[in-house]
Amino acid sequence: MLRQAAWRALGTRVDLLVLDGDLVAARSAVEALLDEVDRTYSRFRPDSELMIVQQQAGHPTPVSPLLWQAITTAMTVAYETGGAVDPTVGHAMRVIGYDRDLAAVLAAQPDRSRNDVVIELAPIPGWQGIRLDARERTVRIPRHVELDLGSSGKALAADLAVEVAMREGHATGALVGLGGDIATAGTAPDGGWRILATEDSATPAETDGEVVAIEHGSLATSGTTVRRWRSADGIERHHLVDPATGASVIGPWRTVSIVAGTCVEANASATATIVLGAGGLRWLADRDLPARLVGTDGAITRIGGWPDPNVQPGPAYAPLLELDREAALAAEPLGAH
Amino acid sequence: MTPDLRARTNRRTEATQRRAELTAATAVIGIVATAGFGWLAAETYAGTPKADTSGSTNSTTTVPEATQPSTVTNPYYGGSTNDGTTRNRSGSSSSGSSISGSSSSGITRGTGRAHVSSGSS
Numbered sequence: 001m002l003r004q005a006a007w008r009a010l011g012t013r014v015d016l017l018v019l020d021g022d023l024v025a026a027r028s029a030v031e032a033l034l035d036e037v038d039r040t041y042s043r044f045r046p047d048s049e050l051m052i053v054q055q056q057a058g059h060p061t062p063v064s065p066l067l068w069q070a071i072t073t074a075m076t077v078a079y080e081t082g083g084a085v086d087p088t089v090g091h092a093m094r095v096i097g098y099d100r101d102l103a104a105v106l107a108a109q110p111d112r113s114r115n116d117v118v119i120e121l122a123p124i125p126g127w128q129g130i131r132l133d134a135r136e137r138t139v140r141i142p143r144h145v146e147l148d149l150g151s152s153g154k155a156l157a158a159d160l161a162v163e164v165a166m167r168e169g170h171a172t173g174a175l176v177g178l179g180g181d182i183a184t185a186g187t188a189p190d191g192g193w194r195i196l197a198t199e200d201s202a203t204p205a206e207t208d209g210e211v212v213a214i215e216h217g218s219l220a221t222s223g224t225t226v227r228r229w230r231s232a233d234g235i236e237r238h239h240l241v242d243p244a245t246g247a248s249v250i251g252p253w254r255t256v257s258i259v260a261g262t263c264v265e266a267n268a269s270a271t272a273t274i275v276l277g278a279g280g281l282r283w284l285a286d287r288d289l290p291a292r293l294v295g296t297d298g299a300i301t302r303i304g305g306w307p308d309p310n311v312q313p314g315p316a317y318a319p320l321l322e323l324d325r326e327a328a329l330a331a332e333p334l335g336a337h
Numbered sequence: 338m339t340p341d342l343r344a345r346t347n348r349r350t351e352a353t354q355r356r357a358e359l360t361a362a363t364a365v366i367g368i369v370a371t372a373g374f375g376w377l378a379a380e381t382y383a384g385t386p387k388a389d390t391s392g393s394t395n396s397t398t399t400v401p402e403a404t405q406p407s408t409v410t411n412p413y414y415g416g417s418t419n420d421g422t423t424r425n426r427s428g429s430s431s432s433g434s435s436i437s438g439s440s441s442s443g444i445t446r447g448t449g450r451a452h453v454s455s456g457s458s
Contacts, residue, residue, distance in 0.1 A: 004452070015453045179458030192443065196451035201458040211447030223457030257455055259444050290444045307446040 009034040012179030021171025029168035037157045060138040077152045078127040081272035090146025092246035097231035113234035121246040155267035158183040180221045183263040199255040220266035223255035251277030255294040
């Protein structure tokens with residue numbers, strides 16, 4: 001039996017689905033985990049461990065296992081994406097105005113462009129300057145470098161949450177969605193985990209649209225259309241920063257959804273595709289991941305086996321049907337129905 | 338048979354013998370190399386019980402050079418966990434940390450109402 005709960009945490013909507021398990025126990029465990037995530041690496045809490053470690057910039061600083069995992073995950077993502085998704089965007093984020101919870105940012109934003117305000121954008125410092133010591137579990141962040149683990153951090157939280165949901169809920173299958181970052185584990189319900197592919201994770205699941213089903217793995221979406229605000233100079237910004245400029249990315253893709261083995265991998269690939277701009281599609285195609293890309297003009301591109309809702313799935317001998325439907329039906333293998 | 342012809346015959350016999358030796362040696366080397374490669378693959382494949390799990394988190398200092406972060410294996414990037422075990426989740430890669438077609442998630446067109454929605458947040 002599939003049971004479902006939803007609530008808010010980490011500034012976004014949390015969806016929890018548990019198959020043949022204890023939903024209450026699973027939810028309790030996921031809530032505890034997300035609370036720990038918030039206390040550990042939130043950029044918007046001055047008392048978070050990340051912000052305290054940040055104050056020790058320039059010195060090797062011991063960190064908790066969870067912060068260690070979040071930072072090493074972010075470093076791995078940066079390496080694997082060639083720096084397209086880099087945790088050292090914290091300062092750039094602050095410069096363009098995303099230094100508080102989005103609701104607070106929106107409440108304080110100017111209502112028009114302001115010529116009298118100039119903000120100084122600069123390339124981000126780069127993840128290569130961060131030093132890790134696994135034996136001592138210490139991190140040394142260079143001076144004047146600010147980390148933002150938001151991109152990989154939320155996806156990591158989804159990956160971790162689905163595991164605790166499975167374990168504590170004694171479930172045969174589970175799904176955790178954190179604002180569009182969806183991780184699954186165990187067995188999927190009949191017909192798979194059905195996910196509505198949208199540009200805004202706040203879209204109700206029952207809305208008509210493109211639904212895909214996955215048997216396992218994760219699906220994550222990155223985009224530039226939702227988290228937007230006006231910075232102090234009145235220019236509209238979004239939260240995906242181009243490492244080369246420190247400004248919000250301008251490119252051909254506005255939303256990218258990707259299916260991968262883990263949510264971190266899916267999220268990193270989706271974000272990198274947008275950040276890489278014109279080269280994003282080729283970069284992604286080389287990775288052979290199912291993906292749905294929405295261009296800035298609204299056109300949708302599907303690659304890597306992402307199903308096209310406009311094409312009826314056919315049997316393996318579908319090409320024959322185009323040539324001779326009757327002959328193909330006569331040759332239909334036994335037990336096909 | 339002239340001496341010249343006899344010498345030529347002897348050289349031909351020696352060459353034939355040499356070729357047979359080389360063929361046998363090559364076959365032996367090939368068998369040994371194949372077996373050795375198989376053994377190496379089996380020993381280094383992280384998904385087998387033989388995989389060396391001694392390289393735990395506390396035994397090594399990793400990522401001293403920021404340009405080589407891949408020395409920190411990350412289970413959430415399709416790699417292995419810090420204790421050397423592979424992540425027990427279908428669809429994740431056990432081949433390392435690179436982004437590649439590791440999903441094989443059986444993505445299909447969904448039928449019926451969606452359980453959740455995915456979008457930017």
